[in-house]
Amino acid sequence: MAVITCIEDLKRIHKRRAPKMFYDYAESGSYTEQTFRENSSDFAQIRLRQKVAVDMSGRSTATEMISQKVTMPVALAPVGLTGMQCADGEIKAARAAEAFGVPFTLSTMSICSIEDVATHTKAPFWFQLYVMRDEDFVDAIIERAKKAGCSALVLTLDLQILGQRHKDLKNGLSAPPKFTLPVLLDLATKWRWGLEMLGTPRRSFGNIVGHAKGVGDTSSLMSWTAEQFDPQLDWNKIARIREKWGGKLILKGILDAEDARMAADFGADAIIVSNHGGRQLDGALSAIRILPEIVAAVGDRIEIHMDSGIRSGQDVLKALALGAKSTFIGRAFIYGLGAMGQEGVKRALEVIHKELDITMALCGERDVKDLGRHNVLLPEGFTGQYK
Ligand code: FNR
Numbered sequence: 001m002a003v004i005t006c007i008e009d010l011k012r013i014h015k016r017r018a019p020k021m022f023y024d025y026a027e028s029g030s031y032t033e034q035t036f037r038e039n040s041s042d043f044a045q046i047r048l049r050q051k052v053a054v055d056m057s058g059r060s061t062a063t064e065m066i067s068q069k070v071t072m073p074v075a076l077a078p079v080g081l082t083g084m085q086c087a088d089g090e091i092k093a094a095r096a097a098e099a100f101g102v103p104f105t106l107s108t109m110s111i112c113s114i115e116d117v118a119t120h121t122k123a124p125f126w127f128q129l130y131v132m133r134d135e136d137f138v139d140a141i142i143e144r145a146k147k148a149g150c151s152a153l154v155l156t157l158d159l160q161i162l163g164q165r166h167k168d169l170k171n172g173l174s175a176p177p178k179f180t181l182p183v184l185l186d187l188a189t190k191w192r193w194g195l196e197m198l199g200t201p202r203r204s205f206g207n208i209v210g211h212a213k214g215v216g217d218t219s220s221l222m223s224w225t226a227e228q229f230d231p232q233l234d235w236n237k238i239a240r241i242r243e244k245w246g247g248k249l250i251l252k253g254i255l256d257a258e259d260a261r262m263a264a265d266f267g268a269d270a271i272i273v274s275n276h277g278g279r280q281l282d283g284a285l286s287a288i289r290i291l292p293e294i295v296a297a298v299g300d301r302i303e304i305h306m307d308s309g310i311r312s313g314q315d316v317l318k319a320l321a322l323g324a325k326s327t328f329i330g331r332a333f334i335y336g337l338g339a340m341g342q343e344g345v346k347r348a349l350e351v352i353h354k355e356l357d358i359t360m361a362l363c364g365e366r367d368v369k370d371l372g373r374h375n376v377l378l379p380e381g382f383t384g385q386y387k
């Protein structure tokens with residue numbers, strides 16, 4: 001088996017093993033992909049401050065996210081169609097997260113259902129909600145998440161309308177895939193994926209099929225989702241959802257200090273500074289570049305998490321140094337899953353953990369909670385460049 005030393009290794013194997021349509025689905029940003037690219041290139045602009053001759057024994061990456069203990073401040077982000085990258089993908093990723101001691105977030109648009117994941121795991125997971133027009137569906141799915149023991153609701157605010165990803169249209173993305181000639185030719189080289197898929201009944205949107213009115217089969221599902229995301233989502237509707245849920249609430253997709261203030265005034269438990277991994281507003285700033293401004297605005301009032309662009313433990317350290325209490329990874333764990341299932345997600349977490357731990361030591365820090373602005377060097381104007 002190949003020696004895995006970094007997330008890039010997992011990405012290469014993922015590309016080889018998963019059908020092109022699903023690899024491309026993960027590895028795309030919207031429109032020109034400027035924001036998708038800058039999520040990574042902006043991390044690369046930040047430099048770390050080396051410190052020597054400090055005791056680096058007894059290091060710890062353990063901390064808390066919304067008062068839940070975590071082995072390291074890295075949760076698995078909600079990713080739609082995870083169970084198409086690899087059979088039973090959500091269950092496998094949730095199990096890897098549980099074993100590692102970090103939270104797993106299940107997407108509304110998952111293949112394995114809430115009930116499926118709850119049955120196959122012990123640790124409570126988090127549920128990510130997309131707000132649909134159909135209030136009955138929303139209320140019912142909130143009840144299902146409660147019943148499954150989910151310990152936080154992650155409410156995504158930046159995808160009420162879909163940013164276009166060119167490749168998804170060109171590839172005819174669907175779950176399960178339609179067997180056109182290009183798809184069949186591609187699948188002929190992805191036999192391992194195909195065999196595993198044949199062995200599972202979970203091949204369409206498990207949270208939706210059989211639960212939403214007018215969705216009996218998957219062929220109507222793509223049009224259902226396009227029509228169903230509620231374009232009227234506003235703070236009043238968010239308040240209604242908070243009331244229905246009644247538990248810990250994390251607002252995902254904040255990329256502006258003014259919106260962050262509103263989230264803090266609203267009294268959410270945490271926000272995720274995120275541009276959806278560059279998949280929505282192309283031309284938006286990278287999440288890491290806007291993070292310090294948001295921390296300055298509300299860091300003393302609300303817990304701040306961030307995602308978008310994290311591919312290493314060094315990136316996690318940079319986000320924490322700029323004021324995030326914690327981070328989420330999307331593609332970094334999806335590459336692992338697409339490459340080698342549950343074992344691959346475990347490897348992705350191990351890679352990031354080790355990088356974080358060693359980099360912390362080289363920065364002269366022993367506790368992840370002590371990381372701060374003093375650990376990084378920013379190029380002139382990194383945060384204030386765009387007014
Ligand atoms: C996502 N993301 C996402 N977010 C969400 O709230 N619900 C979802 O269903 C999805 N689906 C989804 C699919 C794929 C393929 C990707 C790559 C991302 C966004 C995700 O939660 C997270 O914000 C980003 O993935 C973070 O960026 P990185 O870590 O992928 O760079």
